[in-house]
Amino acid sequence: MRFSPLVEQLMDAFRVLPGVGPKTAQRMAMHVLEREREGGQRLSATLAEAIEAVGYCQRCRTLTEAELCALCQSPRRDETLLCVVESPADQLAIEEAGGFRGRYFVLHGHLSPIDGIGPEAIGLEQLESLVAQAHVHEIVLATNPTVEGEATAHYIATQLAAYGVTFSRLAYGVPMGGELEYVDGGTLSRAFNGRLPFASE
Numbered sequence: 001m002r003f004s005p006l007v008e009q010l011m012d013a014f015r016v017l018p019g020v021g022p023k024t025a026q027r028m029a030m031h032v033l034e035r036e037r038e039g040g041q042r043l044s045a046t047l048a049e050a051i052e053a054v055g056y057c058q059r060c061r062t063l064t065e066a067e068l069c070a071l072c073q074s075p076r077r078d079e080t081l082l083c084v085v086e087s088p089a090d091q092l093a094i095e096e097a098g099g100f101r102g103r104y105f106v107l108h109g110h111l112s113p114i115d116g117i118g119p120e121a122i123g124l125e126q127l128e129s130l131v132a133q134a135h136v137h138e139i140v141l142a143t144n145p146t147v148e149g150e151a152t153a154h155y156i157a158t159q160l161a162a163y164g165v166t167f168s169r170l171a172y173g174v175p176m177g178g179e180l181e182y183v184d185g186g187t188l189s190r191a192f193n194g195r196l197p198f199a200s201e
Contacts, residue, residue, distance in 0.1 A: 007033070059130065061106040061123055062088045071095075071104065078102045080137040084127065084156060086110055086144055094142065102140070105130060110148040111155055122152070124159065131163050138166045145172050 002008070007029060014025035032040040056062065057069040064070075071077060081102025085091050091104050107122040119125070131139070141156060143149035157167045173191030174183055183191075 056106075060104045061108065061126070062091055062104065076101070080135055081140070082131070082134075082136045082138070083140040083142050084153075085142045086149065086152075090142065090144075100140075102138075107143070107152070110143060110146075110152040112148050119155070119159075124156065127156070128160060131160055131165060136163075136165055138168060141167060141169050 003011070010033070011022070011025045011029040014020055014028045015022070020028070032043075053065045054063055055065065057064045057072055058067055059072045060069060062069050062071070066073075078101050081100075082105060083091075083094065083100060083102055084105045084107065085094065086107050086109060088106055091106055094100050094104075105123075105127050107124075107127075109117055109122045111117060111119065111122065130136075139156070139160065141153035143153045153169060160167075171194050172187060173194055174180065174187070180188070
């Protein structure tokens with residue numbers, strides 16, 4: 001059975017979202033058309049407005065509709081501490097975890113020569129300019145623990161070493177509440193190499 005052209009177009013439009021296949025797109029389209037037309041109109045209007053108005057912060061490159069995002073404008077953030085992440089979603093995860101009071105720089109990806117993604121594509125010139133102009137003392141390299149993420153972190157540290165900043169990497173290891181028998185060998189090895197002193201009191 002084929003639906004009408006507009007219904008088919010709506011289902012196809014939903015498939016632009018990550019993880020949404022044909023069946024999920026069909027359920028979404030049916031739900032909006034049968035039960036949530038008002039919500040669908042609100043979604044449509046908000047989506048159109050966001051696509052038109054949301055760009056990148058001129059300083060840290062996160063998503064915002066302003067020239068500078070709220071974090072870059074905040075006088076309470078420690079500008080000597082800079083956290084480099086691969087995506088705005090990574091930045092949000094760190095913010096929601098709490099504890100980090102510095103500023104950010106969003107790469108929007110990682111180095112991948114095979115895919116033609118070089119330093120210019122992820123804003124490394126802008127990052128270097130930021131480090132040169134600001135009073136950054138430490139750069140937290142919070143790229144993902146993948147081959148590409150590790151290579152990107154190493155490249156950034158090599159390129160910015162001349163500015164005299166300290167580099168740190170997020171610790172990786174056994175998750176809180178996890179059981180050792182279910183932890184993969186690579187993670188367990190990193191956990192042993194990065195072990196910390198334990199105080200008995």
